[in-house]
Amino acid sequence: MNNAMQLKPIGVVKAENGFAIQLDKAFIPALKNIAGFSHLQVLWWGHLSDSDEERQSLTFQKPYSKGPEEVGVFATRAEVRPNPILITNIDVLHIDQETGTIHIPYIDAANNSPVLDIKPYHFSERVKDCEVPDWCKHWPQNHEDTASFDWDQEFNF
Known part of the structure; x- marks a missing residue:
């Protein structure tokens, strides 16, 4: 198996004086007919957590205040992962x-985080009967409620 992969950032996150996704000039034509989508999915690279040591972290000790004592990286949305590819649903202003x-x-990305891809969010991506473990059932059940949720009470990091 060839382990080499090639990713080319299409832009960066801007998180100073407000938030924006800034595309590289070469990718501006890819925005054609994106108008009308109220939400997009942004795939970005967790460049601040991209070290050999962090890529080896497969479990975390009690990352959530109401969670189990140990959680595997695939049960989290943490930036520290074997491949720091992250996804965020965003509102379009x-x-x-x-x-x-x-x-x-x-x-939820740092300033100048590389953006790998942008996709429109469609109604068909909703999961009608989503189940989650008991330790996170009290988290917001939709994107709109996350801004007012007290996440500081949830995280131990």
Whole structure:
């Protein structure tokens, strides 16, 4: 098996004086007809957690205050993972087609995080009967409620 993979960032996250996704000029044409989508999925690279040591971290000790004593990385949305590929659903405030800037209210990525891909969020991606473990059943059940949830009470990191 060939382990080599090639990823090419299409832009970066801007998280200074507000939030935005800034596409590289070469990818601006890819925004054609994206207008009308209220939400997008952004795949980004957790570049601040991309070290050999962090890529070896497969379990975490009590990362959630109401969670189990040990949690595997695949049971988390942590940036520290074997391949720090992360995904965030974002609200779209405005898309500037000329500059390739997608203005958004928030994204959980650091400034200058490389953006790998953008996909429209469709109704068909909703999971009607989603189940989660008991330790996280009290978390918000939809994207809109996450901003007002007290996440600081949930995390031990």
